[in-house]
Amino acid sequence: MENHLELDNITKFYRSQEKQLHALHEVTFDVDRGEFVCIVGPSGCGKSTLLKIMAGLDAPSSGEVRFKGGVVQEPDSKISMVFQAFGLFPWRTVLENVEYGLEMQKAPKGRRRDISKRYLEMVGLSGYEHMYPKQLSGGMKQRVGIARALAVDPEVVLMDEAFSAIDEVTAEVLREEVTTIHKQTGKTFVLVTHNLSEALELADKVVVLSSRPAKVKKVLPVALERPRDRAHSNFIHMHRDILHLLKEELENTIIRHKLRNMDEIKGLHDMEAHDKTTQ
């Protein structure tokens, strides 16, 4: 079977003011059609960069992302995205925001409106069509973001820390709804998150990334029964295992930093010694 979404040896370097930053190192994993994949990793490890590369917003330094066999080089109309800070246009009403993607596809106005209304209903925002984003709470804004992402009928929905900027109770409700939407639509979801419980609640598969440069540390299928129960012992065990992996990573980073500092200190000593001998 042909893979739906494949990440093949993605490496990414950033150049920022003389310094070269190694963000991603040979990241390889597959996402099956209809699968819900969560990418977790220590903060600042390059998870969001990885998602941007999958969205075609950023190019890898080497390696490639393939979607249904074709290399992703620019945003694909079948790959949609939900943004961390919601990414809503403040000058557009809720309805106009949801219509945006269809408008860019030059869909006729009536169709645009009908489809958008349907998705607004799906995320529970009927009756809010003519409000502006500033009048909505964070959770409601993200519902608009989700409706907008779904309105273009994508095959893959990428979510960048989609629940991080929302209060926990609202986020919990929204996660449940996203699970339902996932089940209903059968679309592929990829969520980047630093929240392990969130990942275990949603994912069919969790990809654990290491600290920078991010490598795939482990790919864990989540065979827990749905709806997921946070209090279930299997849930707790998996949570603990992943937490353990991430802690290991953090410790590695700290040790690496320390070593680097020690190198620097050693370098200084050498220089001092050198100065003394030349004097």
Place this chain on the structure above:
Amino acid sequence: MSAGRQKPLTMPLTNRIFSGQKIADHLWMVPLACALAGWELVTRMGLVPSSHLPTFSSVLAVFVVSIQDPVFLLRIAQSFLTLICGLVLAFSIALPTSFVAGSCNRFDGTLTPLVMLFGALPDLSFLPLLVLWFGAGNAAAITMTTVAAFFPIYFTVREGTRNMSRELFEVTSVFKSDHVSTFTKMVLPALSPYIFSGLRLAYDFDWEIIIAVEIATRLSGIGSFIQGTVSTGSMANGFAGILAVALVAVAVDRIFFRSLESWTRKWA
């Protein structure tokens, strides 16, 4: 405790006076009416010689006659059109340059210090030079209003561009917006509050500039008209001219800029 007890006593009173947006909206008329009445009183009583300050009622009378005089109206129109020319020119130069400056650090580093340097010079000091180059005509006046209007538009739009959200650009990319749509449906609306406040500042500046230029160059326009009334001693006409300028300035502000701002206030 005592504060809690005082509140109900004072609150209803202040509420009664300041309640209702309608009254609050028109409160400015009270000091204005007082000032005008004071003016009338002082001049009527002869405390100020009428050669220096005509009575307010005579100004009003002259004003009513003047606004039916095509020559007078033409002079106002002349000043206004010169101003608008300068404003439009400045806008069409400042918008692209400030946008590029706001989005590209290297360009910003090259251009903005120069703009600041140039902007720090008193605009009107260039007037004699401009008159020497272009003659005391509309070219000099339009150049002057363009230069004066450039700075506020440049700096506000540059600031707006710097504040533009990176995420929204990603949204346009993800949903495959073409360059034209990205500009018209994302960049322009995002910059609009900055553009409007820049234009408004520039408009206010330009009224000062155009009047000064007309007074200095004797260029036909409402500025030289006001200057002329002082030398001929027909002060009431001069005040009528000032009043007309003020009314035009306020009317444009209310009709044009307020409606633009009420659009941005809906969502911003």
